[in-house]
Amino acid sequence: MYRLHYYPANANAAPHMLLEEIGAPHELALVDRTVEAQKSQAYLRINPNGRIPALEDDGLVLFEAAAIVLHLVDRHPEAGLAPAQGTPERSKFYQWLVFLTNSLQEELMVFQYPERLAGGDGSAEAVIRNGAEQRATAFLDIIETHLAGNGPFFLGDAVGAADLYFAMLARWARPLAKPPRSRPAIARLLDAVTARPAVRRAYAAEGICEPIC
Ligand SMILES: N[C@@H](CCC(=O)N[C@@H](CS)C(=O)NCC(=O)O)C(=O)O
Missing domain, CATH: 3.40.30.10 (Glutaredoxin)
Incomplete structure:
Protein backbone atom coordinates (compact mmCIF):
# COMPACT_ATOMS: atom_id res chain seq x y z
CA MET A 1 0.00 0.00 0.00
CA LEU A 81 -3.65 9.83 -16.70
CA ALA A 82 -0.73 10.21 -19.12
CA PRO A 83 -0.30 9.35 -22.81
CA ALA A 84 1.48 6.13 -23.83
CA GLN A 85 5.26 6.16 -23.51
CA GLY A 86 7.17 6.81 -26.71
CA THR A 87 4.46 8.96 -28.28
CA PRO A 88 4.67 12.67 -29.12
CA GLU A 89 1.79 13.22 -26.71
CA ARG A 90 3.86 11.71 -23.91
CA SER A 91 6.67 14.14 -24.70
CA LYS A 92 4.20 17.02 -24.48
CA PHE A 93 3.07 15.68 -21.12
CA TYR A 94 6.68 15.80 -19.89
CA GLN A 95 7.02 19.33 -21.23
CA TRP A 96 3.98 20.66 -19.39
CA LEU A 97 4.62 18.81 -16.14
CA VAL A 98 8.21 20.05 -16.01
CA PHE A 99 7.10 23.57 -16.89
CA LEU A 100 4.58 23.47 -14.06
CA THR A 101 6.96 22.15 -11.43
CA ASN A 102 10.12 23.88 -12.57
CA SER A 103 8.79 27.29 -13.58
CA LEU A 104 5.35 28.10 -12.17
CA GLN A 105 5.71 26.17 -8.89
CA GLU A 106 9.12 27.62 -8.10
CA GLU A 107 7.98 31.16 -8.82
CA LEU A 108 4.93 30.68 -6.59
CA MET A 109 7.23 29.47 -3.82
CA VAL A 110 9.31 32.63 -4.09
CA PHE A 111 6.12 34.74 -4.16
CA GLN A 112 4.89 33.03 -1.00
CA TYR A 113 8.19 33.02 0.88
CA PRO A 114 10.30 35.98 -0.39
CA GLU A 115 12.01 36.23 3.01
CA ARG A 116 13.90 33.02 2.22
CA LEU A 117 15.84 34.91 -0.46
CA ALA A 118 15.93 38.38 1.09
CA GLY A 119 18.52 37.69 3.78
CA GLY A 120 16.62 39.73 6.37
CA ASP A 121 16.35 42.80 4.12
CA GLY A 122 12.70 43.94 4.25
CA SER A 123 12.87 46.09 1.12
CA ALA A 124 14.50 43.25 -0.83
CA GLU A 125 11.59 41.07 0.23
CA ALA A 126 9.08 43.32 -1.54
CA VAL A 127 11.20 43.45 -4.69
CA ILE A 128 11.59 39.68 -4.76
CA ARG A 129 7.89 39.09 -4.16
CA ASN A 130 6.93 41.53 -6.90
CA GLY A 131 9.36 39.96 -9.37
CA ALA A 132 8.07 36.48 -8.61
CA GLU A 133 4.50 37.66 -9.07
CA GLN A 134 5.29 39.10 -12.48
CA ARG A 135 7.01 35.92 -13.60
CA ALA A 136 4.23 33.66 -12.28
CA THR A 137 1.67 35.88 -14.03
CA ALA A 138 3.54 35.56 -17.32
CA PHE A 139 3.63 31.76 -16.91
CA LEU A 140 -0.13 31.70 -16.27
CA ASP A 141 -0.67 33.79 -19.39
CA ILE A 142 1.31 31.23 -21.41
CA ILE A 143 -0.88 28.46 -20.01
CA GLU A 144 -4.03 30.45 -20.83
CA THR A 145 -2.93 30.92 -24.44
CA HIS A 146 -2.15 27.22 -24.75
CA LEU A 147 -5.47 26.10 -23.25
CA ALA A 148 -7.50 28.57 -25.28
CA GLY A 149 -6.13 27.08 -28.49
CA ASN A 150 -5.63 23.47 -27.52
CA GLY A 151 -7.79 22.75 -24.45
CA PRO A 152 -9.88 22.28 -22.55
CA PHE A 153 -7.06 20.30 -20.88
CA PHE A 154 -3.28 20.51 -21.27
CA LEU A 155 -3.25 17.62 -23.71
CA GLY A 156 -6.58 18.31 -25.40
CA ASP A 157 -9.84 16.52 -24.66
CA ALA A 158 -8.76 14.13 -21.91
CA VAL A 159 -8.03 15.14 -18.35
CA GLY A 160 -4.63 13.96 -17.13
CA ALA A 161 -1.93 14.27 -14.51
CA ALA A 162 -0.74 17.68 -15.74
CA ASP A 163 -4.24 19.10 -15.20
CA LEU A 164 -4.34 17.79 -11.64
CA TYR A 165 -0.88 19.20 -10.97
CA PHE A 166 -1.98 22.57 -12.30
CA ALA A 167 -5.10 22.59 -10.09
CA MET A 168 -2.80 22.20 -7.07
CA LEU A 169 -0.69 25.19 -8.16
CA ALA A 170 -3.77 27.27 -9.06
CA ARG A 171 -4.87 27.08 -5.43
CA TRP A 172 -1.54 28.50 -4.31
CA ALA A 173 -1.75 31.23 -6.99
CA ARG A 174 -5.08 32.62 -5.77
CA PRO A 175 -3.43 35.57 -3.92
CA LEU A 176 -1.84 36.90 -7.14
CA ALA A 177 -3.25 40.26 -8.29
CA LYS A 178 -4.38 38.45 -11.45
CA PRO A 179 -5.47 35.07 -10.07
CA PRO A 180 -5.62 32.00 -12.34
CA ARG A 181 -9.42 31.98 -12.57
CA SER A 182 -9.51 35.47 -14.07
CA ARG A 183 -8.50 33.76 -17.36
CA PRO A 184 -11.41 31.96 -19.10
CA ALA A 185 -9.62 28.88 -20.44
CA ILE A 186 -7.92 28.28 -17.09
CA ALA A 187 -11.25 28.76 -15.28
CA ARG A 188 -12.85 26.17 -17.58
CA LEU A 189 -10.08 23.65 -16.81
CA LEU A 190 -10.28 24.30 -13.06
CA ASP A 191 -14.06 23.93 -13.07
CA ALA A 192 -13.75 20.56 -14.79
CA VAL A 193 -10.95 19.29 -12.54
CA THR A 194 -12.51 20.40 -9.26
CA ALA A 195 -15.84 18.79 -10.20
CA ARG A 196 -14.18 15.37 -10.29
CA PRO A 197 -15.15 13.14 -7.35
CA ALA A 198 -11.57 11.87 -6.97
CA VAL A 199 -10.26 15.42 -6.68
CA ARG A 200 -12.90 16.34 -4.11
CA ARG A 201 -12.14 13.17 -2.14
CA ALA A 202 -8.43 13.96 -2.03
CA TYR A 203 -8.91 17.49 -0.74
CA ALA A 204 -11.66 16.44 1.68
CA ALA A 205 -9.33 13.80 3.14
CA GLU A 206 -6.84 16.61 3.76
CA GLY A 207 -9.56 18.65 5.50
CA ILE A 208 -10.09 21.12 2.63
CA CYS A 209 -13.81 21.67 1.97
CA GLU A 210 -13.90 25.31 0.81
CA PRO A 211 -13.55 25.95 -2.94
CA ILE A 212 -10.42 24.09 -3.97
CA CYS A 213 -9.03 26.68 -6.38
N1 LIG B 1 9.93 20.79 -5.27
C1 LIG B 1 9.32 20.22 -4.09
C2 LIG B 1 8.80 21.33 -3.24
C3 LIG B 1 8.17 20.81 -1.97
C4 LIG B 1 7.84 21.94 -1.02
O1 LIG B 1 8.42 23.02 -1.07
N2 LIG B 1 6.93 21.65 -0.10
C5 LIG B 1 6.53 22.65 0.84
C6 LIG B 1 5.03 22.55 1.09
S1 LIG B 1 4.11 22.89 -0.36
C7 LIG B 1 7.23 22.40 2.16
O2 LIG B 1 7.49 21.27 2.52
N3 LIG B 1 7.52 23.47 2.89
C8 LIG B 1 8.07 23.37 4.20
C9 LIG B 1 9.46 23.86 4.29
O3 LIG B 1 10.04 24.28 3.25
O4 LIG B 1 10.00 23.84 5.40
C10 LIG B 1 8.18 19.27 -4.51
O5 LIG B 1 7.52 19.57 -5.51
O6 LIG B 1 7.97 18.25 -3.84
Missing part, protein backbone atom coordinates in the same frame (compact mmCIF):
# COMPACT_ATOMS: atom_id res chain seq x y z
CA TYR A 2 1.20 3.50 -0.79
CA ARG A 3 1.93 5.87 2.09
CA LEU A 4 1.78 9.59 1.27
CA HIS A 5 3.38 12.06 3.67
CA TYR A 6 1.28 15.21 3.52
CA TYR A 7 0.15 18.48 4.99
CA PRO A 8 -3.21 19.92 3.88
CA ALA A 9 -3.09 21.40 0.35
CA ASN A 10 0.72 21.26 0.20
CA ALA A 11 2.63 19.77 -2.76
CA ASN A 12 1.19 16.39 -1.80
CA ALA A 13 -2.16 17.44 -3.33
CA ALA A 14 -1.28 16.43 -6.90
CA PRO A 15 0.01 12.95 -5.96
CA HIS A 16 -3.00 12.58 -3.69
CA MET A 17 -5.45 13.43 -6.50
CA LEU A 18 -3.69 10.87 -8.67
CA LEU A 19 -3.95 8.16 -6.03
CA GLU A 20 -7.68 8.84 -5.81
CA GLU A 21 -8.13 8.91 -9.58
CA ILE A 22 -6.23 5.64 -9.90
CA GLY A 23 -8.16 4.09 -7.04
CA ALA A 24 -4.93 2.81 -5.51
CA PRO A 25 -5.07 1.82 -1.84
CA HIS A 26 -3.08 4.34 0.15
CA GLU A 27 -2.68 5.79 3.60
CA LEU A 28 -1.89 9.33 4.61
CA ALA A 29 0.79 10.29 7.11
CA LEU A 30 0.48 13.85 8.44
CA VAL A 31 3.70 15.86 8.57
CA ASP A 32 2.64 18.52 11.02
CA ARG A 33 4.12 21.79 9.81
CA THR A 34 2.73 23.62 12.84
CA VAL A 35 5.47 21.90 14.86
CA GLU A 36 8.01 21.84 11.99
CA ALA A 37 7.71 18.08 11.71
CA GLN A 38 9.11 18.32 8.17
CA LYS A 39 12.48 19.12 9.78
CA SER A 40 12.34 16.31 12.36
CA GLN A 41 15.05 13.67 12.31
CA ALA A 42 12.43 11.02 11.54
CA TYR A 43 11.09 12.86 8.50
CA LEU A 44 14.55 13.92 7.26
CA ARG A 45 15.33 10.22 6.93
CA ILE A 46 12.41 10.05 4.45
CA ASN A 47 13.07 13.35 2.67
CA PRO A 48 16.48 14.88 3.45
CA ASN A 49 15.21 18.18 1.98
CA GLY A 50 12.74 18.51 4.85
CA ARG A 51 9.93 19.24 2.44
CA ILE A 52 6.51 17.76 1.77
CA PRO A 53 5.50 15.44 0.12
CA ALA A 54 7.15 12.04 0.14
CA LEU A 55 5.73 8.75 -1.07
CA GLU A 56 6.56 5.30 0.22
CA ASP A 57 5.87 2.42 -2.17
CA ASP A 58 7.01 -0.79 -0.46
CA GLY A 59 10.76 -0.26 -0.05
CA LEU A 60 10.90 2.68 -2.43
CA VAL A 61 10.88 6.18 -0.95
CA LEU A 62 10.39 9.14 -3.29
CA PHE A 63 10.41 12.89 -2.79
CA GLU A 64 9.55 15.68 -5.29
CA ALA A 65 5.87 15.88 -6.20
CA ALA A 66 6.44 15.70 -9.96
CA ALA A 67 8.64 12.61 -9.61
CA ILE A 68 5.92 10.98 -7.52
CA VAL A 69 3.35 11.86 -10.19
CA LEU A 70 5.53 10.32 -12.91
CA HIS A 71 6.05 7.20 -10.79
CA LEU A 72 2.30 6.82 -10.30
CA VAL A 73 1.36 7.27 -13.96
CA ASP A 74 4.03 4.71 -14.94
CA ARG A 75 2.86 2.23 -12.32
CA HIS A 76 -0.79 2.61 -13.38
CA PRO A 77 -0.94 3.13 -17.16
CA GLU A 78 -4.45 1.67 -17.16
CA ALA A 79 -5.70 4.80 -15.36
CA GLY A 80 -5.02 6.81 -18.54
Whole structure:
Protein backbone atom coordinates (compact mmCIF):
# COMPACT_ATOMS: atom_id res chain seq x y z
CA MET A 1 0.00 0.00 0.00
CA TYR A 2 1.20 3.50 -0.79
CA ARG A 3 1.93 5.87 2.09
CA LEU A 4 1.78 9.59 1.27
CA HIS A 5 3.38 12.06 3.67
CA TYR A 6 1.28 15.21 3.52
CA TYR A 7 0.15 18.48 4.99
CA PRO A 8 -3.21 19.92 3.88
CA ALA A 9 -3.09 21.40 0.35
CA ASN A 10 0.72 21.26 0.20
CA ALA A 11 2.63 19.77 -2.76
CA ASN A 12 1.19 16.39 -1.80
CA ALA A 13 -2.16 17.44 -3.33
CA ALA A 14 -1.28 16.43 -6.90
CA PRO A 15 0.01 12.95 -5.96
CA HIS A 16 -3.00 12.58 -3.69
CA MET A 17 -5.45 13.43 -6.50
CA LEU A 18 -3.69 10.87 -8.67
CA LEU A 19 -3.95 8.16 -6.03
CA GLU A 20 -7.68 8.84 -5.81
CA GLU A 21 -8.13 8.91 -9.58
CA ILE A 22 -6.23 5.64 -9.90
CA GLY A 23 -8.16 4.09 -7.04
CA ALA A 24 -4.93 2.81 -5.51
CA PRO A 25 -5.07 1.82 -1.84
CA HIS A 26 -3.08 4.34 0.15
CA GLU A 27 -2.68 5.79 3.60
CA LEU A 28 -1.89 9.33 4.61
CA ALA A 29 0.79 10.29 7.11
CA LEU A 30 0.48 13.85 8.44
CA VAL A 31 3.70 15.86 8.57
CA ASP A 32 2.64 18.52 11.02
CA ARG A 33 4.12 21.79 9.81
CA THR A 34 2.73 23.62 12.84
CA VAL A 35 5.47 21.90 14.86
CA GLU A 36 8.01 21.84 11.99
CA ALA A 37 7.71 18.08 11.71
CA GLN A 38 9.11 18.32 8.17
CA LYS A 39 12.48 19.12 9.78
CA SER A 40 12.34 16.31 12.36
CA GLN A 41 15.05 13.67 12.31
CA ALA A 42 12.43 11.02 11.54
CA TYR A 43 11.09 12.86 8.50
CA LEU A 44 14.55 13.92 7.26
CA ARG A 45 15.33 10.22 6.93
CA ILE A 46 12.41 10.05 4.45
CA ASN A 47 13.07 13.35 2.67
CA PRO A 48 16.48 14.88 3.45
CA ASN A 49 15.21 18.18 1.98
CA GLY A 50 12.74 18.51 4.85
CA ARG A 51 9.93 19.24 2.44
CA ILE A 52 6.51 17.76 1.77
CA PRO A 53 5.50 15.44 0.12
CA ALA A 54 7.15 12.04 0.14
CA LEU A 55 5.73 8.75 -1.07
CA GLU A 56 6.56 5.30 0.22
CA ASP A 57 5.87 2.42 -2.17
CA ASP A 58 7.01 -0.79 -0.46
CA GLY A 59 10.76 -0.26 -0.05
CA LEU A 60 10.90 2.68 -2.43
CA VAL A 61 10.88 6.18 -0.95
CA LEU A 62 10.39 9.14 -3.29
CA PHE A 63 10.41 12.89 -2.79
CA GLU A 64 9.55 15.68 -5.29
CA ALA A 65 5.87 15.88 -6.20
CA ALA A 66 6.44 15.70 -9.96
CA ALA A 67 8.64 12.61 -9.61
CA ILE A 68 5.92 10.98 -7.52
CA VAL A 69 3.35 11.86 -10.19
CA LEU A 70 5.53 10.32 -12.91
CA HIS A 71 6.05 7.20 -10.79
CA LEU A 72 2.30 6.82 -10.30
CA VAL A 73 1.36 7.27 -13.96
CA ASP A 74 4.03 4.71 -14.94
CA ARG A 75 2.86 2.23 -12.32
CA HIS A 76 -0.79 2.61 -13.38
CA PRO A 77 -0.94 3.13 -17.16
CA GLU A 78 -4.45 1.67 -17.16
CA ALA A 79 -5.70 4.80 -15.36
CA GLY A 80 -5.02 6.81 -18.54
CA LEU A 81 -3.65 9.83 -16.70
CA ALA A 82 -0.73 10.21 -19.12
CA PRO A 83 -0.30 9.35 -22.81
CA ALA A 84 1.48 6.13 -23.83
CA GLN A 85 5.26 6.16 -23.51
CA GLY A 86 7.17 6.81 -26.71
CA THR A 87 4.46 8.96 -28.28
CA PRO A 88 4.67 12.67 -29.12
CA GLU A 89 1.79 13.22 -26.71
CA ARG A 90 3.86 11.71 -23.91
CA SER A 91 6.67 14.14 -24.70
CA LYS A 92 4.20 17.02 -24.48
CA PHE A 93 3.07 15.68 -21.12
CA TYR A 94 6.68 15.80 -19.89
CA GLN A 95 7.02 19.33 -21.23
CA TRP A 96 3.98 20.66 -19.39
CA LEU A 97 4.62 18.81 -16.14
CA VAL A 98 8.21 20.05 -16.01
CA PHE A 99 7.10 23.57 -16.89
CA LEU A 100 4.58 23.47 -14.06
CA THR A 101 6.96 22.15 -11.43
CA ASN A 102 10.12 23.88 -12.57
CA SER A 103 8.79 27.29 -13.58
CA LEU A 104 5.35 28.10 -12.17
CA GLN A 105 5.71 26.17 -8.89
CA GLU A 106 9.12 27.62 -8.10
CA GLU A 107 7.98 31.16 -8.82
CA LEU A 108 4.93 30.68 -6.59
CA MET A 109 7.23 29.47 -3.82
CA VAL A 110 9.31 32.63 -4.09
CA PHE A 111 6.12 34.74 -4.16
CA GLN A 112 4.89 33.03 -1.00
CA TYR A 113 8.19 33.02 0.88
CA PRO A 114 10.30 35.98 -0.39
CA GLU A 115 12.01 36.23 3.01
CA ARG A 116 13.90 33.02 2.22
CA LEU A 117 15.84 34.91 -0.46
CA ALA A 118 15.93 38.38 1.09
CA GLY A 119 18.52 37.69 3.78
CA GLY A 120 16.62 39.73 6.37
CA ASP A 121 16.35 42.80 4.12
CA GLY A 122 12.70 43.94 4.25
CA SER A 123 12.87 46.09 1.12
CA ALA A 124 14.50 43.25 -0.83
CA GLU A 125 11.59 41.07 0.23
CA ALA A 126 9.08 43.32 -1.54
CA VAL A 127 11.20 43.45 -4.69
CA ILE A 128 11.59 39.68 -4.76
CA ARG A 129 7.89 39.09 -4.16
CA ASN A 130 6.93 41.53 -6.90
CA GLY A 131 9.36 39.96 -9.37
CA ALA A 132 8.07 36.48 -8.61
CA GLU A 133 4.50 37.66 -9.07
CA GLN A 134 5.29 39.10 -12.48
CA ARG A 135 7.01 35.92 -13.60
CA ALA A 136 4.23 33.66 -12.28
CA THR A 137 1.67 35.88 -14.03
CA ALA A 138 3.54 35.56 -17.32
CA PHE A 139 3.63 31.76 -16.91
CA LEU A 140 -0.13 31.70 -16.27
CA ASP A 141 -0.67 33.79 -19.39
CA ILE A 142 1.31 31.23 -21.41
CA ILE A 143 -0.88 28.46 -20.01
CA GLU A 144 -4.03 30.45 -20.83
CA THR A 145 -2.93 30.92 -24.44
CA HIS A 146 -2.15 27.22 -24.75
CA LEU A 147 -5.47 26.10 -23.25
CA ALA A 148 -7.50 28.57 -25.28
CA GLY A 149 -6.13 27.08 -28.49
CA ASN A 150 -5.63 23.47 -27.52
CA GLY A 151 -7.79 22.75 -24.45
CA PRO A 152 -9.88 22.28 -22.55
CA PHE A 153 -7.06 20.30 -20.88
CA PHE A 154 -3.28 20.51 -21.27
CA LEU A 155 -3.25 17.62 -23.71
CA GLY A 156 -6.58 18.31 -25.40
CA ASP A 157 -9.84 16.52 -24.66
CA ALA A 158 -8.76 14.13 -21.91
CA VAL A 159 -8.03 15.14 -18.35
CA GLY A 160 -4.63 13.96 -17.13
CA ALA A 161 -1.93 14.27 -14.51
CA ALA A 162 -0.74 17.68 -15.74
CA ASP A 163 -4.24 19.10 -15.20
CA LEU A 164 -4.34 17.79 -11.64
CA TYR A 165 -0.88 19.20 -10.97
CA PHE A 166 -1.98 22.57 -12.30
CA ALA A 167 -5.10 22.59 -10.09
CA MET A 168 -2.80 22.20 -7.07
CA LEU A 169 -0.69 25.19 -8.16
CA ALA A 170 -3.77 27.27 -9.06
CA ARG A 171 -4.87 27.08 -5.43
CA TRP A 172 -1.54 28.50 -4.31
CA ALA A 173 -1.75 31.23 -6.99
CA ARG A 174 -5.08 32.62 -5.77
CA PRO A 175 -3.43 35.57 -3.92
CA LEU A 176 -1.84 36.90 -7.14
CA ALA A 177 -3.25 40.26 -8.29
CA LYS A 178 -4.38 38.45 -11.45
CA PRO A 179 -5.47 35.07 -10.07
CA PRO A 180 -5.62 32.00 -12.34
CA ARG A 181 -9.42 31.98 -12.57
CA SER A 182 -9.51 35.47 -14.07
CA ARG A 183 -8.50 33.76 -17.36
CA PRO A 184 -11.41 31.96 -19.10
CA ALA A 185 -9.62 28.88 -20.44
CA ILE A 186 -7.92 28.28 -17.09
CA ALA A 187 -11.25 28.76 -15.28
CA ARG A 188 -12.85 26.17 -17.58
CA LEU A 189 -10.08 23.65 -16.81
CA LEU A 190 -10.28 24.30 -13.06
CA ASP A 191 -14.06 23.93 -13.07
CA ALA A 192 -13.75 20.56 -14.79
CA VAL A 193 -10.95 19.29 -12.54
CA THR A 194 -12.51 20.40 -9.26
CA ALA A 195 -15.84 18.79 -10.20
CA ARG A 196 -14.18 15.37 -10.29
CA PRO A 197 -15.15 13.14 -7.35
CA ALA A 198 -11.57 11.87 -6.97
CA VAL A 199 -10.26 15.42 -6.68
CA ARG A 200 -12.90 16.34 -4.11
CA ARG A 201 -12.14 13.17 -2.14
CA ALA A 202 -8.43 13.96 -2.03
CA TYR A 203 -8.91 17.49 -0.74
CA ALA A 204 -11.66 16.44 1.68
CA ALA A 205 -9.33 13.80 3.14
CA GLU A 206 -6.84 16.61 3.76
CA GLY A 207 -9.56 18.65 5.50
CA ILE A 208 -10.09 21.12 2.63
CA CYS A 209 -13.81 21.67 1.97
CA GLU A 210 -13.90 25.31 0.81
CA PRO A 211 -13.55 25.95 -2.94
CA ILE A 212 -10.42 24.09 -3.97
CA CYS A 213 -9.03 26.68 -6.38
N1 LIG B 1 9.93 20.79 -5.27
C1 LIG B 1 9.32 20.22 -4.09
C2 LIG B 1 8.80 21.33 -3.24
C3 LIG B 1 8.17 20.81 -1.97
C4 LIG B 1 7.84 21.94 -1.02
O1 LIG B 1 8.42 23.02 -1.07
N2 LIG B 1 6.93 21.65 -0.10
C5 LIG B 1 6.53 22.65 0.84
C6 LIG B 1 5.03 22.55 1.09
S1 LIG B 1 4.11 22.89 -0.36
C7 LIG B 1 7.23 22.40 2.16
O2 LIG B 1 7.49 21.27 2.52
N3 LIG B 1 7.52 23.47 2.89
C8 LIG B 1 8.07 23.37 4.20
C9 LIG B 1 9.46 23.86 4.29
O3 LIG B 1 10.04 24.28 3.25
O4 LIG B 1 10.00 23.84 5.40
C10 LIG B 1 8.18 19.27 -4.51
O5 LIG B 1 7.52 19.57 -5.51
O6 LIG B 1 7.97 18.25 -3.84
